[in-house]
Amino acid sequence: MDGRRLGSLIGCAGGLAFVLVSAGGVPGAWWWRALGLVLAGAVLVAIVVSRAPAPPPPDRRALRIYGACVLAMVLAILVGARVLNALGETDLVRLWVVLVVGIHFVPFASAFRQPLFTRLGATMAAIAVAAGAISPWVSWAPYAGAVGGGLALLVFALLGLVRPDV
Template sequence: MRTALGSLVGGLGGLAFVLGNAGGLPPGWPWPVRALGLLAFAAVLWFAVVRVWDVRDTTPPALAALRTYGLSVVIMLLLFPVGSLVLRQVVGRPELTLPWVVLVVGLHFLPMAWAFRAPVLRAVGLGLVAVAVLGAVLVLAVGPGWPVAATGVAAGAVLLAAASAGARPRRSPG
């Protein structure tokens, strides 16, 4: 059950990144990208909710893991506005806010990967960190506009892919 819930949360986050940023892509790209995002979310729903899968792993997570999860989410939520404020008012680069958000979201997965002993969360976190760094480099090299939007869409794609893969049924040893 945890897998389905985690996949739904990740899928919703991924869909929000895609739908919220696709409009900033070059002409001709926004609607096909949105459609792909919706299809990817439909896959998450299929694997996490509709399809029957092995639900034997219903053991609750350890209390320490839940504390780590809660702390990482609280820190992430605090870092969003603090980083945005610094980028806008101190650095003078508000266009780096979205790469900052993607970076913080990615980093928040790393303690969770350790706490839940889930290497897939480390991979998702590092994937998002890579998207954030590449996005920031593109924004600095090219300027605001489509690089910012592409950063958000790429982050959404990482989350949607991970959510879909994480919700797939586990095959029982044969």
């Protein structure tokens, strides 16, 4: 499986997990879960039927950037979650995860020569920040932010297959 298809498969799994795990805290949960499943199905179909040529294999520099970003993401999630839990802000942990996952994609744009990663990272970060900003007044905002982050991952996983130039 080429890197584009593998990346879309990983994005699909992560996006669907965000949606399925967090939708229960959002009004209309069944609708959000159904939308997530439909998008995931579209990604899987696109993985199979896409005729886009495989991108060249990543070079060592790209793989180093990838590894460093994934390691930094995992550490940031663990440390941030611990801090938020200690502060009694457990509801914000899911938004912290969306923010960090989004930010970790940004360096991939140059590493893999795919501008789509910048747009994905910015979208996820914006969703997390917006949901966090309204969370003092909207109790389900952290759940909605995680669902929104998951839907963004699913949409960009699909775009990466059908419009990789986006």
